[in-house]
Amino acid sequence: MISDSKIIEIFCSLDDFMKEFNLILNKNSISDGSTTKKRNRKFKMYDSEVMTILVIFHLKSYRNLKHFYLNHICKYRQDLFPDCVSYNRFVELQKKVTQPLAVFMKMYCLGDCTGISFIDSTPLKVCHYKREKQHQVFKDIAKKSYGTMGWYFGFKLHIVCNDKGEIIDFMFTPANVDDRFPLKQKKFHDKLFGKIFGDKGYIGKDLFERLFVDGIHLITKVRKNMKKKAMDYMDKVILRKRAIIETVNDVLKNTCQIEHSRHRSFDNFITNMISGLIAYSFLPKKPSIKIPNMLPNIAID
16 A cells, blocks of 8 residues: 555655756757747646656556546545546546656666676567457557567567666567667666676677676576586576566566556557556565675686
8 A cells, every 4th residue: 555655755756857857848949930829728737747646556456547547546536636637638648748757767766786787578468469460559569479488469678677676777679579689789788887697598609798898797597508617606696596587577567567458559558667667666675685795706517
């Protein structure tokens, strides 16, 4: 149960950000040169209110945004949101705050690299894979792919987290994109240093060398048909704790509800994803591991 004080904390953070965001946006906007007067009427609900509702939806037990807005916000949260609009109007305002939410996520909700990072990708299914040709919302956008749980149709969420369970960076891609693709992008791993632990899907000589040049040591398990290599005892211990990122993915999907099959537009799909990631950053407890400090630095085959 999310308290009123937590809702006010989230609103204040988003409202302070929107004041600065709108100030910079208005200062650097380019006029189209038209001399005709344009209507500049304020919306009934502020952007920060819409953003707050989207974030706290992912912290509640509701599975449907419409049910949450009509039966919780409009009925029981009138003291916090006195100027509620109709749900159809709220969906229109939802598209308006996609960009500010993405900027807020990148600026204030990402953690710092501690020298020990974990990377993984998780599928985001938008419908059953047998209905991919009938699905019109993500036509020519979502792709079909095969994962550990079988075939699926949708996207992939690539995330990197530290040992505290904080998300360092993330990337959305179609489902058929290789897991190693984000790490090959300089902008994705420019915040990383030290050692990064991944599963066997990140094995690649070119990728290892490219990251090593940038000061990142990629550590994975080896496949059965590969020769075993010596590994530091500390690295082997931490590699066994790689399940932390699986737990992060589980929290994102089952607690923050970033995956469902009820999307009706691509814009709101992105808004839902980013809102869920922001909601995760406000969780009081995140999955974490304790790194042993005093361990012998010996090599194990």
